[in-house]
Amino acid sequence: MTTAPAPRRTTVGRTAARVRTTLRQPTVVLGAGTLLVLAVLVVAPLAGLVNTTLMDGNREAWTDVFASPMSENLLWRPMSNSVLLGTATAVGSTVIGGFLAWVVVMTRIPGRGVLGLLATIPFALPSFALALAWESVFRNDLIGGSTGILVNLGIGVPDWLAWGPVPIAATLTAHYFSLSFMLIAAALASVNGDLMEAAELTGASTLRVARDIALPVVAPAVVSGALLAFAEGVSNFVTPALLGLPVRFHTLSTRLYGAISTGDVSRGYVLSIVLILVAAMIMYASTRITGGRRSFATITGKGGRRRGIELGVWGRPVAAAAWVLVTFTTVVPGLVLVLSSLTRRTNDFASGLTLHYWIGDSDPALAQGQRGILNNPQILQATWNTVLLGVTVAVCAGVLGLLVSYVITRSNGPRWLPGTLGVVSFVPFLIPGIALGAAFIAQFGAPIGPLPSLYGTFAILVLAGVAATIPFSVRSGTSALSQVSRDVEESAVLAGAGLFRRIGAVIAPLTARGLFTGGVLVFVQMVRDLSLVVLLATPAMPVLAVLTYQYSSENFTQSANAVTVVIAVISVSATILARRFEGAAQPWNSNS
C-alpha cells in the first residue's frame, strides 16, 4: 500500500491477467461454486432476516434493542450472560472432551471402547434430560413443589447451585463436550505414531509428548470443537429457560425466543442478528489467535502404528475420572429419561412404573386415551421419515462440507475466499432454527420459474437440513483435511489426477474418519432437532421430533419422553454403526 500508485491502465491490465490466472485454478472455480450454493442456502435466508428488521414499522426494533430503557434487560445483560455461558461451555467441553479423547485414543485403559461410545451419547440426548437430571439432584425450594435428592436428605442447596449460570454452564458442558470429544478423538487417532515414539525414545515424559506432539496436531480439532460448543452454548434455549428463569437469568436466546413467541418478531430478529455478530466476532478472534500456527499434516502416507501410552500409577485415577464423567453425563441422564417415560405420574418416580406409554392400548383414564407409542402406526412412519431424512442430509451436507473445507484449507486463490466460506458456513448455527425454516418456506414455498413449489415435500426438508447442518460438516471436514499433507495430493497430481478425482480417490478416503464423525453429528442433529423441521414437516409427513413436541405440548409427558428415547436410540445406533464402518475404512488405525 505504501508504494507509488502504478499507472491506471497497467493496474487494470494486471487485474485482468490475475483474474484469468485465478480462474484457471480449479480450487477457485470450486470455491466460487460452493460459495454460490451457500449463498442460496445461507446468505439468502440471512438477508431475509435483516431485510425484515429494516422494513417500515420494524425499524424501531433496533432502537428498542440498542438505545431504550429496555436495552439493559433486553440486550446488554443477556449478551454478557450469553458470552459467559458460551465461553464456559467451550472451555468446559474442550477440557472434558479433550481429556476423554486422550484417554480413549492414546491410553490403554480397560474398557476405553465403551468409554468412547458413552462419551458420544450426551449430544444425542435432549438438553432437557440433562437439566432435569441436575434438578433431580440439586433442586431446592425456590419454586415450590418437589425438591431434589440433596434437599430431601436434609442438605441445604444454595440458589446459585440450584439455579442460574453455574448449573446452566455445567449442564451445557455435559451436553456438548461430545462435540469436542468426537472431533479431537478423530484427530488424535490420526497422529503419527512414529512421531510419538521418536519423542518417547528421546526421553520425553508422557505429559510432554501429549503437550508437544499431540496437542499441536489436534489444535484444529480443538478449535473447531470449542467453536461449535460456543455456538451451541449461546444458542441453546431450553437449559437457560429451565434453570435460569426462576432467578431471572436471561440470555440472548431466551430473550430472542421470548420476543418471537410473544409476537414481537422484528425485535427477535434484531437479537438474533446480534447473536450472529457476537459469535462471528468470537470466531474471528479465535482464528486470529490460532491462525498464526501452521497446521500439522499428520496423514502423510508414511504413517506408522501407534501403541497406547502406559499410565503407570496414574492409570487408576485417570480411569476413575473418565468413568465418573461419562456416568454423570450419559448414564444418569439416560436413566432419568427412560424412567420418566415409565412413571405413572409425570416425572414422579415414586408413583410407580408402567409400560402403558410404550405398549398400552388406548385407555381413556390415561393421557386422554393416547395409545402406547410402539402401538401407534404413525410412529413407525415417522421413524422411517426421520431416519431417511437424517441419512440424506448427512450425505448431502457431507459432500458439500468436504468441498467447502477443501477450498478453505487448499485454496491458493484470492485470500478472501476461504475466509468468507469459513464464516458463511458457520452462520446457520446461529440462525434460530424456526426462522431458518420460515425463510425456506418463503423462499422455496412458491414455484420458482419452471421449478414447482417445494412446500410439503421431502426436498425442502433436505435443503433446509443441509443449510442448518453445514457448520458441522465444514468444521469436521476442515479439521480432518488440515491433517492431510499436501505431498500426498501432489503425488496424485503427478500421476495425472484431476481435482475431483483427487478429492474422490485420495482426500475422501484419507479423511474418512473425520468425515464420518461429521456425518454422524449431522445425522444426530437432524434426528433430534425440532426447531428447524417444525414448520417444514407438514403434518402429512411426520418426523419423530415433531411428534415429541406434539405430545409434550398436550402434556403427554411420558409419551413424549418415550419418543425421545426412540430418538436417542436411533442416534446412538448410528454412532455405533458409523464407528464400525470407519474402522473398516481406515485399517491403518485399527489399533485405536
Next chain:
Amino acid sequence: MRFPGMLKASAVLTLTATLAACGGGAPEAPATDAASGPHELDGATHDELVELAVEEGTVTVYSFTSRIASVEAEFEAAYPGIDLIGHDISSSEQITRLLAEAQAGTPSADVAYISDAPVVITELVAGGILQNYVPQRVAETVPEEYREPLLANRLSTKILMYNEDAHPDGTPVENLWQLTEEEWNGRVVMVDPGVRGDYLDLVTEIVRRSDAMAEAHLDLFGSEVVLDDGVENAGQQFIKDLYANGLVLVDDTDNVNAAVGATGQDDPPVGFTSYSDRRDNEEEGWALQASLETAPSPGITFPAYIGMVNGSGSPAASRLVADFLMGDDSETGGAAFDPFYVPGDYPVRTDMTAPEGAVSLEELSAWDIDPEETAQIRDDVSDFLLTL
C-alpha cells in the same frame, strides 16, 4: 417437575409474523385478497353445504389441541362422505405456518382452530388470512363478542390457583395486592410473560384494568396507590411490586401446576395457571383449586377461535366443520362438543350449560380479554416488563 414445555418452547419458539425471513427476495403479496367481503357460501343452508362438501371430499383442520382426533372420528361418523384431516399444531406455530403458506400462495389448511387471540385478530384476521363464518344456527345464541371479528366456541382461563390440601378453608388470597406483601415474598409462581403470550395477555389485562386494581388497593390498605417514577397506573404498579416481591418465573405452565399443586407441602406457593388443569389433580397428585374470591379478579378468560382459511379449496366442508365444532343443539353440545366439555373451560353458547365440577363463569368473575384492545397495549406492557 415437568419438561413438556421445554420442548414446546425450545422447539417451536412460536414465531408469529414471519413474513419476515422472506428469503432475501421481495416478499410476495399474500396470494389472496385481504379481508374481502363475505364468502358466497356464508348464507348457504346446511343441506346445500353438505351437498357441496361431499363433492369437495376432504377438509384439513389445524387445531391447537389434540382433541381434534376425537372430533375427526365424530365428524366422519356424522358426515360419512367427507374426510376430515385433523392436525394438532400449537397456536403460535399455526400463526407462523398460516402466514408463511399465505405468502407462498400454498394454503394447506381449510380451517384453523386456534387461541392466542390478540395475535390472531391483528395478524391473521386483519391480514385477510382467516375469515369469519358464523353458522346461522348458532348466531342467536353466541354473544356478539364471540361472533366478531372471529367465531369462538369456548373460553379458557389463566387464573390464580392455590393448594386446597394446605388451605382447606378456601383461598388464602382475598385481594391480589396481598401478593405484593411480605407474606407472599418468593411464593408466587407464574410463567414468564416475556416468554409466553398467554401470560403476557394476563399481565396486559391487569394493566388494562388499572381502575379496578386501584380500587382493590384502597380496599386492602385503606390508601390510594402511590405510583413510582416511570409507572403510569395502578396496574403497572402492581406488576412492579409483584416482581419486586420475589415473583418466581418459570418456563412452563406445568411447572406452575406442580409447584402450586403438589400435595404434602407445608407452605405451598400460589400461582397463575389454567382452571381446567384441575382435571389432572388425581392423575398427577395435585391439589389445585381456583382462588375464586380474589378481588378484583382471579385472572382472565380468553377465546378459542374457529377461522376459515382464505383460499381454501373446501369452503363448504370448512363451514360444516365450524358448525360441528359449535356443538349440537343439546345442552352439552353432544358428541361433537364432548372433547371440549371440560370443567374449567366454558362454552360460549348461552343455551349450553357449563360442565359440572367448576363454578359458573359469573362466579369465576374473571376478566374476559378484549383481543383488539389487548393487542393495542400489549407491546407497551411487554416493554414495561423489560424495564423491571
